Amino acid sequence: MPEPVLSIRNLAVEFKTDDGIVHAVDDITYDVYPRETLGIVGESGSGKSVSTLTVLGLIPIPPGRIVSGEAIFKGKDLLKLGKKELQTFRGDEVAMVFQDPMTSLNPVLTVGFQLGEAIKTHYPKESDAAIEERVVELLSLVGVPGPKGRAKQYPHEFSGGMRQRAMIAMSIANNPSLLIADEPTTALDVTIQAQVLDVIEKVQHATENAATILITHDLGIVAELCDRVIVMYAGRIVEIGDVHTIFERPRHPYTIGLMNSLPKLTEDEEWLEPIPGSPPSLINRPSGCAFHPRCSVSQGRARCREEVPVLEATDDGGEHQSACHFKEELIGLRTKFSEPASAGGAA
Amino acid sequence: MLTYITRRVLYSIPVLIVSTFLSFTFVSLAGNPTAILRSNPRFSPVTLHLLEHQQHLDRSIPVRYWFWVKEIFTNKLGDSLQTFQPIWPDLTRTAGHTLQVIIIAEVLALILGVAVGIYSAIKQYSVFDYAFTTISFLGFAMPTFWLALLLQILFVDIYLKWNVRIFYTSGLNSPGQGTWSIDRLQHIALPVMTLLIISFATYSRYMRASMLDVINTDYVRTARAKGMSEWHVIMRHVFRNALIPIVTVAAINFGALLGGAIVTETVFSLDGIGYYFIQKLTNLDLYAVMAYLLITSVAIILFNLIADILYGYLDPRIRYE
Amino acid sequence: MSEQTSVPLGAAVGNTPGGPVTAPPGLTDSTVEAGLEVKVRSQWDYARRRFLRHRLAMIGLVGLIILFGAGIFANFIAPYSFEQIDLNNVLHAPTLSGHHYFGTDEIGRDEFSRVIYGIRTSLEVGVLVAVLSTFIGLVIGAVAGYFGGWLDNLLMRITDLVLTLPFLAILAAASALLGAGDWKRITLILALLFWVGTARVVRGIFLSLREKEYVEAAKAAGGGDIRIMFRHILPNTLGPVVVSATLAVATAILIEAALAFLGLGIKPPTPSLGVLVQSGQTNPQQWWLTIFPGLTIVLVVLCVNFVGDGLRDALDPTQRRVRA
Numbered sequence: 001m002p003e004p005v006l007s008i009r010n011l012a013v014e015f016k017t018d019d020g021i022v023h024a025v026d027d028i029t030y031d032v033y034p035r036e037t038l039g040i041v042g043e044s045g046s047g048k049s050v051s052t053l054t055v056l057g058l059i060p061i062p063p064g065r066i067v068s069g070e071a072i073f074k075g076k077d078l079l080k081l082g083k084k085e086l087q088t089f090r091g092d093e094v095a096m097v098f099q100d101p102m103t104s105l106n107p108v109l110t111v112g113f114q115l116g117e118a119i120k121t122h123y124p125k126e127s128d129a130a131i132e133e134r135v136v137e138l139l140s141l142v143g144v145p146g147p148k149g150r151a152k153q154y155p156h157e158f159s160g161g162m163r164q165r166a167m168i169a170m171s172i173a174n175n176p177s178l179l180i181a182d183e184p185t186t187a188l189d190v191t192i193q194a195q196v197l198d199v200i201e202k203v204q205h206a207t208e209n210a211a212t213i214l215i216t217h218d219l220g221i222v223a224e225l226c227d228r229v230i231v232m233y234a235g236r237i238v239e240i241g242d243v244h245t246i247f248e249r250p251r252h253p254y255t256i257g258l259m260n261s262l263p264k265l266t267e268d269e270e271w272l273e274p275i276p277g278s279p280p281s282l283i284n285r286p287s288g289c290a291f292h293p294r295c296s297v298s299q300g301r302a303r304c305r306e307e308v309p310v311l312e313a314t315d316d317g318g319e320h321q322s323a324c325h326f327k328e329e330l331i332g333l334r335t336k337f338s339e340p341a342s343a344g345g346a347a
Numbered sequence: 348m349l350t351y352i353t354r355r356v357l358y359s360i361p362v363l364i365v366s367t368f369l370s371f372t373f374v375s376l377a378g379n380p381t382a383i384l385r386s387n388p389r390f391s392p393v394t395l396h397l398l399e400h401q402q403h404l405d406r407s408i409p410v411r412y413w414f415w416v417k418e419i420f421t422n423k424l425g426d427s428l429q430t431f432q433p434i435w436p437d438l439t440r441t442a443g444h445t446l447q448v449i450i451i452a453e454v455l456a457l458i459l460g461v462a463v464g465i466y467s468a469i470k471q472y473s474v475f476d477y478a479f480t481t482i483s484f485l486g487f488a489m490p491t492f493w494l495a496l497l498l499q500i501l502f503v504d505i506y507l508k509w510n511v512r513i514f515y516t517s518g519l520n521s522p523g524q525g526t527w528s529i530d531r532l533q534h535i536a537l538p539v540m541t542l543l544i545i546s547f548a549t550y551s552r553y554m555r556a557s558m559l560d561v562i563n564t565d566y567v568r569t570a571r572a573k574g575m576s577e578w579h580v581i582m583r584h585v586f587r588n589a590l591i592p593i594v595t596v597a598a599i600n601f602g603a604l605l606g607g608a609i610v611t612e613t614v615f616s617l618d619g620i621g622y623y624f625i626q627k628l629t630n631l632d633l634y635a636v637m638a639y640l641l642i643t644s645v646a647i648i649l650f651n652l653i654a655d656i657l658y659g660y661l662d663p664r665i666r667y668e
Numbered sequence: 669m670s671e672q673t674s675v676p677l678g679a680a681v682g683n684t685p686g687g688p689v690t691a692p693p694g695l696t697d698s699t700v701e702a703g704l705e706v707k708v709r710s711q712w713d714y715a716r717r718r719f720l721r722h723r724l725a726m727i728g729l730v731g732l733i734i735l736f737g738a739g740i741f742a743n744f745i746a747p748y749s750f751e752q753i754d755l756n757n758v759l760h761a762p763t764l765s766g767h768h769y770f771g772t773d774e775i776g777r778d779e780f781s782r783v784i785y786g787i788r789t790s791l792e793v794g795v796l797v798a799v800l801s802t803f804i805g806l807v808i809g810a811v812a813g814y815f816g817g818w819l820d821n822l823l824m825r826i827t828d829l830v831l832t833l834p835f836l837a838i839l840a841a842a843s844a845l846l847g848a849g850d851w852k853r854i855t856l857i858l859a860l861l862f863w864v865g866t867a868r869v870v871r872g873i874f875l876s877l878r879e880k881e882y883v884e885a886a887k888a889a890g891g892g893d894i895r896i897m898f899r900h901i902l903p904n905t906l907g908p909v910v911v912s913a914t915l916a917v918a919t920a921i922l923i924e925a926a927l928a929f930l931g932l933g934i935k936p937p938t939p940s941l942g943v944l945v946q947s948g949q950t951n952p953q954q955w956w957l958t959i960f961p962g963l964t965i966v967l968v969v970l971c972v973n974f975v976g977d978g979l980r981d982a983l984d985p986t987q988r989r990v991r992a
Contacts, residue, residue: 056572058568058571058572083577084576087574087575087576088574089574090571090572090573090574091572091573091574091575092574095572096572098565098568098569098572100565103564103565103566104565104566104568104569105566105569106566106569106570106584106588107566107588107662107663107664108587108588108591108661108662108663108664109584117570117573117575117583118573118574121573121574121575121579122574154663154664156663156664167569170569170573362825362828362829362832365829366829366832366833369829369833370833370838373838373841373842374841374845377841377842377845484970484973484974485966485970487918487969487973488918488965488966488967488969488970488973489966489969490922490925490926490929490942490945490962490965490966490969491926492925492926492929492930492942492945493945493958493962493965493966496945496948496949496958496962497958497962499952500952500955500958503952603834606834606836606837609836609837609840609930610836610926610929610930613930614949624837624840625840625930625932628840628841628844628932629844631844631845636841639837640834640837640838640841643834643837644832644833644834647832647833647834648832651831651832
């Protein structure tokens with residue numbers, strides 16, 4: 001295994017609100033390796049965006065607070081860096097694409113100018129002509145037709161999909177080592193989603209060695225683009241593994257629930273099975289395992305209620321980890337995406 | 348951009364016409380110029396009859412309006428019904444004085460208001476912010492005439508107690524002094540201060556609110572994510588965008604003030620267009636009153652137009668409506 | 669409207685302990701206590717909490733209660749009537765003797781009493797103007813926003829027109845020419861000029877909501893009555909309308925005072941704080957004649973503005989909360 005690009009260790013972030021303290025992220029640890037696409041999956045409020053936003057220092061510090069942890073990027077702990085130093089990383093080596101392209105671009109500045117800004121901020125010595133050229137190059141890379149003219153236009157003259165492409169172009173302008181895409185397609189039409197995903201894939205090839213973190217609640221996207229997956233629930237990581245393993249042999253009740261709630265195109269189904277119950281409050285989290293009130297495996301056992309499960313290796317080995325007290329009971333369980341039982345069974 | 352401007356201009360013209368027509372009708376009906384003429388003892392019934400015919404007072408209102416509009420262009424608003432002196436010179440003179448006062452006041456208010464607004468937003472909830480929020484609230488609650496009176500009384504007191512004249516408390520200037528003399532500035536200092544304080548309250552408050560709105564937008568977050576320093580983020584993204592609503596508010600405010608800060612001018616007995624209006628009004632000098640209303644309407648509509656155009660220039664989204 | 673409903677998780681799920689793996693989870697009472705309840709607060713509850721927490725708004729509210737209380741109960745509180753002349757006590761400085769807390773004016777009338785009665789007039793004018801103009805604005809805005817088309821266009825043109833009129837000048841002209849001294853007429857004219865703000869806001873809301881609710885209502889009731897539409901959309905305008913009305917009160921009070929000061933508004937014998945300040949101008953040595961009435965105006969408007977600010981914060985649907 002090569003050196004990870006980003007190592008997050010025991011990160012915990014909380015927010016003070018009028019209703020109480022929100023434990024957005026609670027003691028999470030993960031690595032991101034070069035050239036891989038890591039998916040972070042979870043419902044709204046699971047904390048999937050918070051960890052990456054914290055790494056970039058984009059969390060407003062009151063009311064937010066980094067309780068503990070470190071985020072090592074190329075040998076430096078980003079959480080301990082001063083503002084100015086952190087700014088040298090942002091947009092250069094670590095770049096982010098946000099969810100809503102409608103509001104993520106300044107409406108009174110041209111798209112070309114804003115893209116150029118991304119470059120000029122980190123390479124102020126570049127000539128305007130060179131920057132302009134690079135902007136046009138980037139726009140055509142992401143598939144914006146007529147890039148020269150488009151660069152002079154304003155964001156409201158772009159369609160939603162095109163705006164997101166421009167945002168992606170902006171993020172890879174300086175050849176980042178780590179690209180974070182936070183729900184990049186959620187705000188877009190389904191047909192446009194596919195196009196944008198293609199752009200992301202294309203862009204990954206164009207940047208050498210870049211790692212990508214893809215944050216989403218859509219398992220379909222995960223299946224298409226990701227190499228490894230992290231599943232989050234109520235601010236904690238509940239399962240980590242590579243994408244095939246997670247889909248075929250999930251070892252956490254929540255993941256299983258997610259899989260089962262997806263429709264599978266190649267089968268006839270009468271009912272979809274949603275996970276019963278509703279997402280937990282992050283202020284008053286259930287004690288012990290946060291998922292236990294909705295868990296069919298728990299069956300009311302005391303351990304689930306009292307003890308917070310720790311991420312441990314599953315029967316598949318160290319690369320596949322799950323945070324469930326009774327993960328062994330899930331061995332052999334078939335989901336819609338499992339291989340047929342006759343093909344040799346688990347492990 | 349050009350189509351946008353043309354459209355706005357074309358739109359303003361009918362508004363102007365209807366507005367002035369309404370004013371004209373209102374003043375003519377409520378004021379009854381015939382009665383005014385008749386009350387003048389110098390005129391014999393024959394002269395009255397002639398006069399009325401000459402002034403078209405025996406015709407219907409729309410016709411009279413038409414004649415009046417013609418008068419504007421041919422005879423520069425004609426003569427006062429009361430004094431039979433031309434209105435135009437008085438109007439221009441007083442308008443000039445008013446302009447001097449409000450330009451100084453508004454420019455200062457804008458600069459100070461924007462600066463304070465920006466700083467208040469950046470250092471939200473600081474002592475500075477609270478202090479100036481309080482001042483703004485006071486500014487909003489203060490009646491203009493009261494503020495003017497307070498300043499006047501204060502400086503009259505200073506003069507009486509210490510025999511030192513810092514600022515004059517009434518009138519435009521001492522005899523023989525020029526438009527930009529120290530004497531004049533001393534005279535208009537207090538009215539300027541009055542207007543300044545009240546406008547400042549508005550601008551600083553609006554700027555603060557606008558800044559806070561913009562600081563929390565997604566595109567500012569994008570700018571930060573690009574690695575721009577906070578200073579650059581504020582200057583290039585926040586400030587420009589936050590300024591847009593202020594500019595339009597300032598333009599509209601200025602247009603409204605062009606009608607003369609009636610109350611301020613009255614308190615300080617300034618020879619401005621507002622003071623002129625009040626005097627003519629109390630004397631029921633109708634044509635002068637109408638001339639004033641015309642100028643005021645034009646000013647307001649003109650500056651609303653300017654505000655719209657400025658807004659279209661600063662915010663590209665508006666141009667395509 | 670301020671109900672609190674608790675929604676226990678999995679309420680619809682049956683209780684099957686120890687069943688097969690795919691059975692739905694069971695809920696016991698203890699799990700309910702474990703913080704699984706999600707309290708759903710209604711919109712008005714949040715608004716009320718926010719308002720009460722707004723310190724300035726609370727100060728304003730208390731201030732208003734005191735001031736308006738004084739105005740309403742003027743007859744009981746004021747030691748003298750507002751025109752009671754006492755030529756022995758002319759231009760007396762504020763003193764505790766004889767209850768002349770604010771001093772007396774040039775014909776011996778008690779300033780304190782006159783100020784209190786003045787508050788009452790301001791209150792009457794302000795509230796009446798706000799109520800009238802809000803009502804007019806609501807109707808016009810609703811009609812324009814809901815029906816759209818040429819009606820909307822026409823009404824918006826009229827709105828623009830009213831906006832280009834110089835308020836103070838028109839009012840001054842109106843009162844000079846029509847000989848108004850009577851507060852009712854002033855109130856009416858003010859209302860006829862103030863409705864514009866409310867109309868704009870209401871129209872905006874009707875325009876945007878008409879798209880949403882309309883579809884549902886059309887499905888649900890077939891011949892969805894327009895009245896039903898108003899019953900659904902109208903409550904959504906309540907928040908901004910209340911804020912708009914509050915600010916109208918403040919502005920109305922200020923304009924009425926300005927007019928009275930110029931001698932073109934409410935005239936004696938009806939008491940008005942503006943008139944009181946005017947007499948202060950003719951007696952500059954007697955500072956109490958200027959300060960107290962003016963200060964009262966400032967206090968009243970300040971309190972109204974505080975409350976208005978608090979209301980705006982409380983009823984503003986855009987909350988700047990951090991995304992988790």
